[in-house]
Amino acid sequence: MLLNVVVMSHVKATENTISRCVVSRDEQGEKVVPAKEKGFLRREIMLPQHKIIFEPINIGKIQLDNRIVLAPTHVGMGDEKGMVTDQYLCYYYTRASGGVGLVIVEITGVTGRYAFIAGRGLGAASDRSIPGLRDLARVIHWGGAKAFIQLAPGHGAQAMRHHKQRPLGGPSDVSALVQKDGLPKNLKGIIKEAPERPHPLDVQEIKGLGGEMVRAAGRAKGAGFDGIEIHGAHGYLLCQFTSPYYNRRNDDYGGSPERRWRFSLEIIRDIKETLGQNFVVGYRFSAREWIPDGLDLPESIEMAKALEGAGADYLSVSQGCYGSATHVFPAGEGAMTEDAAAIRKAVSIPVMCPNFQSPDKVADAISNGSVDLVALSRPLLADPLWARKVKEGRPEEIQHCKRCYQCIRAAIVDHVPARCPVNPKLGFERFDPQGLPRPAIGQGV
Numbered sequence: 001m002l003l004n005v006v007v008m009s010h011v012k013a014t015e016n017t018i019s020r021c022v023v024s025r026d027e028q029g030e031k032v033v034p035a036k037e038k039g040f041l042r043r044e045i046m047l048p049q050h051k052i053i054f055e056p057i058n059i060g061k062i063q064l065d066n067r068i069v070l071a072p073t074h075v076g077m078g079d080e081k082g083m084v085t086d087q088y089l090c091y092y093y094t095r096a097s098g099g100v101g102l103v104i105v106e107i108t109g110v111t112g113r114y115a116f117i118a119g120r121g122l123g124a125a126s127d128r129s130i131p132g133l134r135d136l137a138r139v140i141h142w143g144g145a146k147a148f149i150q151l152a153p154g155h156g157a158q159a160m161r162h163h164k165q166r167p168l169g170g171p172s173d174v175s176a177l178v179q180k181d182g183l184p185k186n187l188k189g190i191i192k193e194a195p196e197r198p199h200p201l202d203v204q205e206i207k208g209l210g211g212e213m214v215r216a217a218g219r220a221k222g223a224g225f226d227g228i229e230i231h232g233a234h235g236y237l238l239c240q241f242t243s244p245y246y247n248r249r250n251d252d253y254g255g256s257p258e259r260r261w262r263f264s265l266e267i268i269r270d271i272k273e274t275l276g277q278n279f280v281v282g283y284r285f286s287a288r289e290w291i292p293d294g295l296d297l298p299e300s301i302e303m304a305k306a307l308e309g310a311g312a313d314y315l316s317v318s319q320g321c322y323g324s325a326t327h328v329f330p331a332g333e334g335a336m337t338e339d340a341a342a343i344r345k346a347v348s349i350p351v352m353c354p355n356f357q358s359p360d361k362v363a364d365a366i367s368n369g370s371v372d373l374v375a376l377s378r379p380l381l382a383d384p385l386w387a388r389k390v391k392e393g394r395p396e397e398i399q400h401c402k403r404c405y406q407c408i409r410a411a412i413v414d415h416v417p418a419r420c421p422v423n424p425k426l427g428f429e430r431f432d433p434q435g436l437p438r439p440a441i442g443q444g445v
C-alpha cells in the first residue's frame, strides 16, 4: 500500500553531496531517480490513483505487465521494400523501454499483389522479411514489453497512390468516400487523387488474401512475436468488407451482416487453426465509420461477439475511415471510450481503445470498467516515456501531444517519416544513446 507519506531523510549520494530522498512507508518497486534540483536525489512514488494502470493482465496465454499499449502507428521509417531498418529498431526499442506493457507494431502489408499506400511502411509478404522482423521482436522484448504486429490484407479503395502497376481491390466497385470539409488543415488531401473504383475481388482472390494473412502471421510467429492484430479498422480492405456502405455484394461475402463479417472471421479461424490456439490473435475495428450507411455501433456490438466466437483473443475499438478522418484521429480525448465500454459489456475477452492523454482519465476508464487496456498512439510519439513517468509518480513531466497533426500529415498524407514538434527526437532515435537497443542480462541471443 502506498501511503504517500513524504519523509525527508539525508543520504550520502556522492562523497561530497548530501542528498534528499522522498520515501513512502511501502518501498516496494520504488526507484531512485536523479531529481532536477542539482545535488539531490528524489525517490519517485506512483500516485495511488494510477496504480490500477500497472496491474498485470492476460491476453490469451500472454501476460502483460501493465495496461498501456503502444497503438499501431505507421511512422514510415522503413526502406523502399518494407524492410525493418535500424531506425525502426531504435524507434520501437525506445517505446518498449519507456514502460508500456505491449507494443503493437504498425500496419504491415501481407501481399504486393494489389495497390497499396506507399510510404516506407513495413511488409511481411515474403520470407525475406523474417530476419528484420526477428530483430524487431527481439528489441521490443529487450525493452521489456510484449510484441504484437498489425497485419492488413490491403487498403481497399483507399489505396490511392503508387498503384500504377497494381489493381485496386475491394469488396465492390465503390470508390473511397472523400470528405474534404471538416478535416483538420494538415489532413486536407489525405486522398490526393481522384477516387478510383476498385475491382470487386472474386472468391478465389478473397481466399488468396486470407492465405496471405495466415502466412504472414506464421512469419511473425516464427520471428518471435507474441501475437498479431488483424487490421479491420479505418476504411481499409477488411473494414470495407464489414461496411454496409462499401460492401454491395450479394454472395457468401456480402448481403447480410454475417456475410459481410465472414472474411474477417475466416482469417481469425484460419490463423488459429494453422498456428495453434495459443498464438494471440486480436482484431481492430472501427465501431462506427461515421459515413452515411456506414457501420454503426449496434451492428459492431454483434460483430464483436462473432469475432470473439471465431477465436479473437482481444478487441481493439477505434472509429472512422478516410471519409471521416477526424474520428480516426480525434482532436480531443476519450472519443472512443463509450463505444469500447458498450463492446466490453458484450464480450468476455479484453477490450482496448485509443484516444487518451491524461493518466487520470486512463485510470478512470480502467477502474470504471470501460476498457481493460489503453492504446496510446500520438501520446507516445510526443513522449515515449509516458508510462515510465506515470509509474514513477511524475505525470506532470509528460510532454503532451498538441494535436498539430504533423505526424499524420508526414506519414499518411505525404508518405515521409513522421516528425513531431513536441518531441524532436522522433525519427532520430538511432542517434540517441537512450534509443540504442541493448539486452538486459540473460536476454542475449
Ligand SMILES: Cc1cc2nc3c(=O)[nH]c(=O)nc-3n(C[C@H](O)[C@H](O)[C@H](O)COP(=O)(O)O)c2cc1C
Residues within 6 Å of the ligand: 071, 072, 073, 074, 075, 106, 107, 150, 231, 233, 234, 284, 318, 328, 329, 330, 354, 355, 356, 375, 376, 377, 378, 379, 407, 408, 411, 412, 418
Ligand atoms: C501517425 C499515425 C499513424 C497511424 N497508423 C496507424 C496504423 O498503422 N494502424 C492503425 O490501426 N492505426 C493507426 N493510427 C491510429 C492510431 O492507432 C490511433 O487509433 C489514433 O491516432 C487515435 O489515438 P491517439 O489519440 O492515441 O492518437 C495512426 C495514428 C497516427 C497518429
Ligand code: SF4
Residues within 6 Å of the ligand: 378, 379, 381, 382, 400, 401, 402, 403, 404, 405, 406, 407, 408, 419, 420, 421, 422, 423
Ligand atoms: S504533437 Fe503533433 S506531431 Fe506530435 S504526436 Fe501530437 S499531433 Fe503528432
